[in-house]
Amino acid sequence: MNPLYRNDRPGEFPRSWYAATAEIPNERPPLQGDSTADVCIVGAGYTGLSAARHLAEKGFDVVVLDAHRAGFGASGRNGGQVCSGYNSDQSTLIKKIGHDHAKALWDLSEEAKTDLRTLCADHIPEARYTPGLIHGTYTPQDAAHDRTEVDLLTQDYGYAQARMCDRDEMRSLVKSQQYEGGLLDMGAGHIHPLRYAFGLARLAEAAGARIYERSEVLRIDRGDPATVATDKGHVKARHVILAGNGYLPNLERKVAARVMPLNSFICATEPLGDRADQVFGQDVAVNDSKWVVNYFRLSEDRRLLFGGRPSYSIGFPNDITTLLHKRIIDLFPQLKGVKIDYAWGGSVGVTMTRLPAVMRVAPNIVSAGGFAGHGVALSGLAGKVMAEAIAGQAAKFDTLADLKIPSFPGGSVMRSPILRLAMTWYSLRDRLGV
Ligand SMILES: Cc1cc2nc3c(=O)[nH]c(=O)nc-3n(C[C@H](O)[C@H](O)[C@H](O)COP(=O)(O)OP(=O)(O)OC[C@H]3O[C@@H](n4cnc5c(N)ncnc54)[C@H](O)[C@@H]3O)c2cc1C
Known part of the structure; x- marks a missing residue:
């Protein structure tokens, strides 16, 4: 198909x-x-x-x-999130491909963000580039991992815009009782895509x-x-x-x-008005350390734009709204009853190594x-x-x-079922917290 x-x-x-x-x-x-x-x-x-x-x-x-x-x-x-680096942290990249290549890649990813910011400032102001992105963590192990990354970025690369937030600060910025901490990156941000x-x-x-x-x-x-x-x-x-x-x-x-295509889904709630302050203490975008990642932020008219729940099936699920609504309420029970005005999906291109x-x-x-x-x-x-x-x-x-990206196992026919199985396994791990 x-x-x-x-x-x-x-x-x-x-x-x-x-x-x-x-x-x-x-x-x-x-x-x-x-x-x-x-x-x-x-x-x-x-x-x-x-x-x-x-x-x-x-x-x-x-x-x-x-x-x-x-x-x-x-x-x-x-999701409009303008992230630093790659879908693999720098310490992992260094282990795989060595210091010099990993640093050259980091420099390119910095150039990518600079280009985007410059374009938005000079020519596309309507995209409303806004600085601030937090990676929320659920466990002390996730936080320790992020701490190592921040240390590497600041000490080895001279990148001064990322820092760790402890539990209290994180919960003042993003008001979910589930987050134990976060990595705040003011060199990253979000736009209207x-x-x-x-x-x-x-x-x-x-x-x-x-x-x-x-x-x-x-x-x-x-x-x-x-x-x-x-x-x-x-x-x-x-x-x-x-x-x-x-x-x-x-x-x-x-x-x-x-x-290969991986589908991801997003919804926009009704405008939250003052209720937005029950969710965010600052206008930052958020993604988190679940393997089946949640990503969210506020829109300019104060809706919660919330995405996640990827799937390797080519067809979208029938009821994206219900699936995402459940994930919103898991993180923010204070939004119980919130209406969802828009829900949509799209195809992300992914590789074996991400x-x-x-x-x-x-x-x-x-x-x-x-x-x-x-x-x-x-x-x-x-x-x-x-x-x-x-x-x-x-x-x-x-x-x-x-x-040098490897081919997916299973060829064009079997790769989707194999990856669906892997996805089910990892989402089970997320739910069990292992
Ligand atoms: C729901 C969702 C959330 C995401 N969230 C984020 C995020 O927050 N941050 C982030 O960094 N990335 C995110 N991504 C990924 C990001 O959007 C993509 O990596 C990026 O947009 C890729 O751009 P592209 O131009 O390569 O591909 P696309 O924007 O997909 O463009 C490909 C174009 O090619 C056209 N095309 C394909 N085949 C043909 C053909 N045979 N003939 C003619 N035209 C063809 C399609 O019509 C399409 O317009 C997300 C993706 C999705 C779907």
Whole structure:
């Protein structure tokens, strides 16, 4: 089943709080007939749009094709959390790949956040970048782990923006009796993700990129130039960028073996008004140390935006609202009876190691995806480094590509059932607290 169409209507944004509070641009026309470009980009999320802007600013002739709309995918429906680093902490990365490579990756992730903040400040203020992200911990072991990470970041990397909160401080910032502590990172933050995606599309077009919507890429014929085919047209291009992430499972075998869709779900409560003060003491985003992670924050109209409960099934569950409502009340019993106005889901691209899969698929085809829950900042950076690689400067691209992401076991047929089983096991561990 094609994840592009399994849970969504063609060309329609999901009924999310984000879509309800963004100015949705008029639909762009689909690709018709034969066209040429220096670079053809498949996918108009943060990855593809960032690549398009950077390439167009360098003078390349760029075409972007999206099966739905620019910002339709994960980029327009995520938790909005702008996280530091990767979906693996630095101490683990150092053990796996050594100090130098891990530090080079950290520097890139810092560049990713700086780029995002600068874009928001200079060009996309409506995305409302807000600093502050807390990682909530449930046990002393989780807290000790976070403490080691903070020590490493401050002492070895000179990163001064993260610090530990003890139980009392944590509970004054995020008013759940379940948290035993937290790691507060003021160098991370949160945004309105759909407005940010629309802003990136606007900037890419202003730089000269052409974006076609409702233009699903069905086939790529390799060669120089490569030919990218939709049902109504073709683009002959010297370079191709694959930026379909979790929605692109079967177009290119090497990518499909390494990046697979994982669905995640979010809801927005009714506006909480003064009740918001019973949940938050400060406007910070939160994610936590459950393996099946909860992530949440306040919206600008003081709703609780609450996400979690990932699933490897391609189809969304029938009742996302009830599933998330239960998780909200578990953490915040004081919100008993709160109404949920919006609930939606989306596809996150994940890899075996939860680190991004940036790769050269053929001499003139590059791909980036699998950012897991860290893509809000990292995907823009991946787009930028693919653009630089095409322009002849591949050093940063190589730093990411050197991560060498393994294929999922089980091939494209068995990987989902195997991972579903693993997910069930880990969520059981969360519930038992082991
Ligand atoms: C519910 C949810 C919550 C998340 N929360 C966070 C968070 O809080 N923080 C964080 O850092 N990350 C989060 N993420 C992950 C983050 O959103 C992604 O990593 C990031 O948006 C990836 O951007 P992308 O451009 O690579 O992919 P996408 O935004 O998914 O874009 C891919 C695009 O490619 C198009 N496409 C695919 N196949 C084709 C084809 N064959 N032809 C044409 N077009 C095609 C799709 O239509 C889509 O528009 C979350 C994701 C989800 C789904």
